[in-house]
Amino acid sequence: xxxxxxxxxxxxxxxxxxxxxxxxxxxxxxxxxxxxxxxxxxxxxxxxxxxxxxxxxxxxxxxxxxxxxxxxxxxxxxxxxxxxxxxxxxxxxxxxxxxxxxxxxxxxxxxxxxxxxxxxxxxxxxxxxxxxxxxxxxxxxxxxxxxxxxxxxxxxxxxxxxxxxxxxxxxxxxxxxxxxxxxxxxxxxxxxxxxxxxxxxxxxxxxxxxxxxxxxxxxxxxxxxxxxxxxxxxxxxxxxxxxxxxxxxxxxxxxxxxxxxxxxxxxxxxxxxxxxxxxxxxxxxxxxxxxxxxxxxxxxxxxxxxxxxxxxxxxxxxxxxxxxxxxxxxxxxxxxxxxxxxxxxxxxxxxxxxxxxxxxxxxxxxxxxxxxxxxxxxxxxxxxxxxxxxxxxxxxxxxxxxxxxxxxxxxxxxxxxxxxxxxxx
Amino acid sequence: xxxxxxxxxxxxxxxxxxxxxxxxxxxxxxxxxxxxxxxxxxxxxxxxxxxxxxxxxxxxxxxxxxxxxxxxxxxxxxxxxxxxxxxxxxxxxxxxxxxxxxxxxxxxxxxxxxxxxxxxxxxxxxxxxxxxxxxxxxxxxxxxxxxxxxxxxxxxxxxxxxxxxxxxxxxxxxxxxxxxxxxxxxxxxxxxxxxxxxxxxxxxxxxxxxxxxxxxxxxxxxxxxxxxxxxxxxxxxxxxxxxxxxxxxxxxxxxxxxxxxxxxxxxxxxxxxxxxxxxxxxxxxxxxxxxxxxxxxxxxxxxxxxxxxxxxxxxxxxxxxxxxxxxxxxxxxxxxxxxxxxxxxxxxxxxxxxxxxxxxxxxxxxxxxxxxxxxxxxxxxxxxxxxxxxxxxxxxxxxxxxxxxxxxxxxxxxxxxxxxxxxxxxxxxxxxxxxxxxxxxxx
Numbered sequence: 001x002x003x004x005x006x007x008x009x010x011x012x013x014x015x016x017x018x019x020x021x022x023x024x025x026x027x028x029x030x031x032x033x034x035x036x037x038x039x040x041x042x043x044x045x046x047x048x049x050x051x052x053x054x055x056x057x058x059x060x061x062x063x064x065x066x067x068x069x070x071x072x073x074x075x076x077x078x079x080x081x082x083x084x085x086x087x088x089x090x091x092x093x094x095x096x097x098x099x100x101x102x103x104x105x106x107x108x109x110x111x112x113x114x115x116x117x118x119x120x121x122x123x124x125x126x127x128x129x130x131x132x133x134x135x136x137x138x139x140x141x142x143x144x145x146x147x148x149x150x151x152x153x154x155x156x157x158x159x160x161x162x163x164x165x166x167x168x169x170x171x172x173x174x175x176x177x178x179x180x181x182x183x184x185x186x187x188x189x190x191x192x193x194x195x196x197x198x199x200x201x202x203x204x205x206x207x208x209x210x211x212x213x214x215x216x217x218x219x220x221x222x223x224x225x226x227x228x229x230x231x232x233x234x235x236x237x238x239x240x241x242x243x244x245x246x247x248x249x250x251x252x253x254x255x256x257x258x259x260x261x262x263x264x265x266x267x268x269x270x271x272x273x274x275x276x277x278x279x280x281x282x283x284x285x286x287x288x289x290x291x292x293x294x295x296x297x298x299x300x301x302x303x304x305x306x307x308x309x310x311x312x313x314x315x316x317x318x319x320x321x322x323x324x325x326x327x328x329x330x331x332x333x334x335x336x337x338x339x340x341x342x343x344x345x346x347x348x349x350x351x352x353x354x355x356x357x358x359x360x361x362x363x364x365x366x367x368x369x370x371x372x373x374x375x376x377x378x379x380x381x382x383x384x385x386x387x388x389x390x391x392x393x394x395x396x397x398x399x400x401x402x403x404x405x406x407x408x409x410x411x412x413x414x415x416x417x418x419x420x421x422x423x424x425x
Numbered sequence: 426x427x428x429x430x431x432x433x434x435x436x437x438x439x440x441x442x443x444x445x446x447x448x449x450x451x452x453x454x455x456x457x458x459x460x461x462x463x464x465x466x467x468x469x470x471x472x473x474x475x476x477x478x479x480x481x482x483x484x485x486x487x488x489x490x491x492x493x494x495x496x497x498x499x500x501x502x503x504x505x506x507x508x509x510x511x512x513x514x515x516x517x518x519x520x521x522x523x524x525x526x527x528x529x530x531x532x533x534x535x536x537x538x539x540x541x542x543x544x545x546x547x548x549x550x551x552x553x554x555x556x557x558x559x560x561x562x563x564x565x566x567x568x569x570x571x572x573x574x575x576x577x578x579x580x581x582x583x584x585x586x587x588x589x590x591x592x593x594x595x596x597x598x599x600x601x602x603x604x605x606x607x608x609x610x611x612x613x614x615x616x617x618x619x620x621x622x623x624x625x626x627x628x629x630x631x632x633x634x635x636x637x638x639x640x641x642x643x644x645x646x647x648x649x650x651x652x653x654x655x656x657x658x659x660x661x662x663x664x665x666x667x668x669x670x671x672x673x674x675x676x677x678x679x680x681x682x683x684x685x686x687x688x689x690x691x692x693x694x695x696x697x698x699x700x701x702x703x704x705x706x707x708x709x710x711x712x713x714x715x716x717x718x719x720x721x722x723x724x725x726x727x728x729x730x731x732x733x734x735x736x737x738x739x740x741x742x743x744x745x746x747x748x749x750x751x752x753x754x755x756x757x758x759x760x761x762x763x764x765x766x767x768x769x770x771x772x773x774x775x776x777x778x779x780x781x782x783x784x785x786x787x788x789x790x791x792x793x794x795x796x797x798x799x800x801x802x803x804x805x806x807x808x809x810x811x812x813x814x815x816x817x818x819x820x821x822x823x824x825x826x827x828x829x830x831x832x833x834x835x836x837x838x839x840x841x842x843x844x845x846x847x848x849x850x851x852x853x854x855x856x857x858x859x860x861x862x863x864x865x866x867x868x
Contacts, residue, residue: 081726085795087802145690250581283518296574358525365474
């Protein structure tokens with residue numbers, strides 16, 4: 001490590017006018033790289049474009065698979081202990097659309113290569129240990145039971161079940177107790193061999209590492225991946241649902257969902273500006289003004305565009321004491337009507353665009369955030385001209401284009417409303 | 426489309442000179458000084474992006490409060506966004522938003538902090554805005570009434586509907602009564618409801634004064650200009666009122682065991698040990714304690730996970746919480762979730778066994794080296810976020826602990842021996858009386 005550090009001293013003592021570049025690694029558009037030498041840190045993200053949507057008839061399969069593989073013993077030691085013993089970090093997660101594994105290490109390439117070799121062994125382990133497998137099942141079953149006791153998790157489950165009924169998006173990544181109990185070790189290895197393939201794979205690397213070493217590192221990480229075909233992303237149509245779940249809590253949680261667009265839809269930047277004014281920018285946004293500032297109804301109220309590769313929606317969320325939920329819902333409805341009309345001064349739109357553009361310049365201010373950005377760019381299949389495109393497209397937005405986009409790309413006739421809490425007579 | 430693209434965010438790299446032994450030091454890029462009115466200023470340069478964090482920290486938090494007036498620091502934090510003699514309610518945040526920036530605030534046991542993240546060109550505007558609310562806060566009855574409702578919603582969200590948070594609150598009250606760290610930061614619902622304009626005005630007058638504040642600017646900025654702005658906007662502010670630093674302690678008795686019943690799926694056990702406040706003289710011992718805790722439960726390969734979760738299979742998970750730099754007596758809390766049919770009593774016995782003399786004496790050099798490796802890498806990773814750099818410095822300085830402490834942490838930790846680790850393990854845990862709490866599923 002000392003040699004590494006001395007090298008770094010020489011490097012950091014220079015004043016560098018750096019304009020970092022996103023580069024594909026080895027001409028492969030699925031592997032992206034940004035060199036940042038200011039800190040001796042390397043961040044690596046491996047993503048599979050298959051999350052719990054690939055669970056099939058076994059809800060929770062992908063999550064149990066990842067947790068079981070990552071808890072593997074390699075040479076009688078847990079995988080994680082190899083990372084922790086050298087101060088490196090290993091984290092992983094499964095959501096509906098992706099499996100994600102992230103590594104953060106000091107920039108010692110030999111050390112990173114060793115760790116990736118061990119990770120590779122764990123991911124493609126032949127036999128999953130029984131003790132480990134049962135522990136992972138117990139942990140997940142407990143997490144599922146706990147999620148039923150938490151108002152915010154109950155809300156998420158009810159949205160998934162009702163909104164994405166009969167699609168692979170209808171269950172939570174944790175799965176169900178019954179399903180977890182049924183899953184066998186063989187199911188895990190079969191699923192692993194199916195989804196750990198090059199078609200699903202994206203790798204993003206940021207930090208104090210050369211392109212050449214990044215290429216070596218990818219070779220180390222992927223040498224057991226298969227050439228299977230990608231499982232297609234499910235198509236779905238959001239139907240309007242109004243659903244309440246009774247729950248013994250002091251607050252009711254509300255989610256309003258309006259079908260909208262994918263990230264690559266040409267209307268995206270128009271809706272981005274509209275949402276910023278509506279509820280996407282905290283204080284000063286319509287929702288915050290009406291719900292919190294004027295009436296003190298909620299600590300947190302916001303809206304965001306949730307965009308997938310093929311679809312998306314506008315979501316509004318808040319929590320308020322049970323007695324106030326009807327009032328809050330009515331105010332949200334009024335604000336949605338206002339959004340639909342979008343009778344906003346051009347000067348407001350101009351200042352909003354300036355604010356977003358200014359904020360955009362400051363967005364990538366840490367290695368971690370740059371990694372997250374390129375991971376999103378990679379996942380959404382955005383052009384590497386993303387940064388310039390974003391600004392250019394945003395500059396073109398005006399009142400008329402927003403109104404047209406709202407009319408065209410937001411399905412105001414199909415609004416779903418979900419509440420969880422105690423109904424007060 | 427070319428697959429090579431220039432990110433248009435100009436990341437001008439003029440970062441720390443890198444010091445040996447993997448430790449990047451604040452001292453290479455930090456400057457501190459005070460204005461004549463006592464306002465402390467700390468400037469931390471990190472020019473990796475065009476952003477700068479402008480923050481101000483007041484040495485007041487829930488530990489300054491008293492029974493009957495709990496949560497007042499936090500409500501005042503909310504009210505600081507509700508206007509001044511120059512700005513209307515919400516206008517502070519709107520101005521920051523117009524700059525493309527973000528702003529927020531936080532209240533803790535020992536401090537209340539405010540920050541804006543903006544483009545370097547907007548630093549002066551933020552300093553002006555922040556200095557304005559140090560002296561010109563306007564407390565309006567109607568705004569207070571609405572904001573108290575917001576804070577009540579925050580309490581419902583964070584505590585009342587969250588069994589684990591609610592239990593932590595009870596554990597701290599049981600350990601210290603409604604004194605110092607026993608006081609919940611958000612306050613009791615009753616105290617929140619009863620907070621008046623007079624209370625808030627008095628709290629503001631007492632604590633929001635230059636000599637009780639620290640300005641921390643971190644990121645990409647011109648140092649000489651920053652100094653000029655700080656002098657321009659803060660130097661004329663006077664310390665008008667005496668600082669209200671003394672308060673009586675209420676009597677209390679800690680129960681050695683109590684149960685809480687909530688709507689949860691499995692029991693959670695908390696075993697707490699009282700820990701005296703941080704003192705500089707004891708810093709080596711306290712860093713050794715950090716390493717001891719790291720060995721016991723600092724990672725997923727640490728002792729408690731390895732022994733209780735993986736080997737004995739009696740736990741689903743384990744945790745330890747500890748604050749190195751506590752300004753008042755605090756708690757080290759060790760706990761976890763029993764697995765399967767394992768009872769809470771059995772679980773407690775197994776956890777305490779891990780802190781027996783035999784167990785502590787068996788800690789190996791390999792385990793210590795592993796813990797030190799994590800301290801070493803964290804001493805670098807913590808510099809990734811400019812905001813977190815300001816946070817680290819602010820969290821110490823508000824407790825009157827110098828930021829220099831951060832620079833020595835890694836070096837001192839590196840030199841700590843196995844004997845020191847064993848010694849602190851015994852004195853802080855083994856020879857200390859546990860306070861046990863069991864959070865059980867509601868019958």
